[in-house]
Every structure is written in C-alpha cells, then in structure tokens.
Amino acid sequence: MSSQDLYLSITPYTPSNIPAEDALIAAGKALIDESRKWKQGKSYCKNTVKTCSRSKTSKDGAGWHARHSVHSPSVGSFEDFWKGLGVKKAEHEREFIPELEKVTLVKELSSYGSIWTLYYKFPPPVSPRVFTVYQLTHLPPSSPGIPKEGYIVSIPIDLSSPGDEALAEKEEKAVRGRYVSVEYIKELEDGGVEWIMATSSTPGGNIPNFVAEHSMPSQISNDVPHYIEWMQKQKAREIMLKA
Numbered sequence: 001m002s003s004q005d006l007y008l009s010i011t012p013y014t015p016s017n018i019p020a021e022d023a024l025i026a027a028g029k030a031l032i033d034e035s036r037k038w039k040q041g042k043s044y045c046k047n048t049v050k051t052c053s054r055s056k057t058s059k060d061g062a063g064w065h066a067r068h069s070v071h072s073p074s075v076g077s078f079e080d081f082w083k084g085l086g087v088k089k090a091e092h093e094r095e096f097i098p099e100l101e102k103v104t105l106v107k108e109l110s111s112y113g114s115i116w117t118l119y120y121k122f123p124p125p126v127s128p129r130v131f132t133v134y135q136l137t138h139l140p141p142s143s144p145g146i147p148k149e150g151y152i153v154s155i156p157i158d159l160s161s162p163g164d165e166a167l168a169e170k171e172e173k174a175v176r177g178r179y180v181s182v183e184y185i186k187e188l189e190d191g192g193v194e195w196i197m198a199t200s201s202t203p204g205g206n207i208p209n210f211v212a213e214h215s216m217p218s219q220i221s222n223d224v225p226h227y228i229e230w231m232q233k234q235k236a237r238e239i240m241l242k243a
Helices: 021-035 078-085 089-096 209-242
Strands: 039-044 049-054 064-071 100-108 113-120 129-138 149-156 178-187 193-202
Touching (some): 021 064, 021 178, 049 209, 078 178, 078 209, 089 113, 089 129
Antiparallel strands (some): 049 064, 064 193, 100 113, 113 129, 129 149, 149 178, 178 193
16 A cells, blocks of 8 residues: 555554555655644643644544644753653553553564554543554654654554454453544754644544544643653653662
8 A cells, every 4th residue: 555545544454454664654744744734723731732623524534633832952852752752652651641541562563563452541421442553653764964853653453353353352341442643753953842743533432523522632732741741750760860
C-alpha cells in the first residue's frame, strides 16, 4: 500500500495487514501538515495549548481533533520530549495519564513498531475501555543546522480474526474503543519544542458520539500539563542520581 492510498481513520487493521512503516509515516506527516489549516477551537492550560478540529468525512468513522503547544527550553529540550513520548510511549503514558491503568505489549513487530493494548478506567458510571493499537515511531538522523523532529503514529488494531487468538488473550476485558493518532515533536531554533497531536476516536459502548466529540479538546489538552509534570520529575530524579 502506497502513502497515496493510505488514509488514517479509526477503521482497524489486523496484525497481518498493518501498512508499511514508510506509508504510515508519510500519511502521518501529511495529516500534521493538514491539521495546521483546521478550524481553530478553544485554548486551554492558560492559553498555552491551542486546539483545532476537522469535521467527519465519508472516509472517517469520527471527527478529528488536534492540539498544538510550544514549550520554552526551560521546560524541556527535544531530547526530553522524545525520550518520554517517542521511547517506551505506552509505558510512559501509563505513568502520566491518570485514567490509563494498565498497558500490555501484545507483539513487537520491529525496533520501531509494536502492538499494545491500553486499559483505561474511568469514574462510574463510565465503564472501563480498552484500546489496542499499533504504535510506530520515526526519528530521522539528525544533521547539523537542521532542526530535529520525530513522529509517532498509532493506528487501531482488531485482534478478533482467526489466528490471532493468542494475541487477543492479552487484551483486558472491557468495552473496546478505537483511536488513531499522530504526534509530531520538533526542535525550535531557540532550543524549545513544538508539540502537535491529532487524533480521531470513538469510545465504543453507549456513550453518544456527540458527547465524546464535545469533550475531546479538553481531554487531549490535559495530557500536555500531565506530561510536562511527569517529565520534569524524571529530569529531577536523573539529576539526583548523578549527584
């Protein structure tokens, strides 16, 4: 499948038909570029996180939402952000996303791509949700004078096909949701970081789509301060260990 044919959506893939890595990264780059032109929405976290959205099309199972934030060098470097988001992503998310209770590696497909199942637990009356995704990271080699940048693409995976029974056993028992997302991290000239995340999702179950869509901007924005707080704690811990 070429990058021109690949359309990112919440329609799941099976482990046997996951698109090629280069096609996924190309589709992720195109989506991030497109998201810069989406309809502007509210700003959150003291106006440091800006959101935008794109309505659902005939190719989509749900609408798209994105957030954009710029962080000064005093907050963190490109390496600080990539180390937390582009390396061991699922395991790190479990540490800074309050609702994410458990993550399980289903299958490692390459040095850069693995299937994970993510178990979220919410306050009643919302039932727990499980999202199974293939996560792919891409960090091009750095060159002098060229800003560093990296991509993380996550696509939904369905483990219900014949032959995937052993993999399916690793999923938690919960309502199945679906999400697709692309994250982009770029080093800025002043040493700061630009962080963009675009996502489309459905929580599954009986939650109306309009309710999920309405809450999406604030939900994805909250991940920014959660991550920064976690990242700075990690940096402080590393300093203490080196002292």
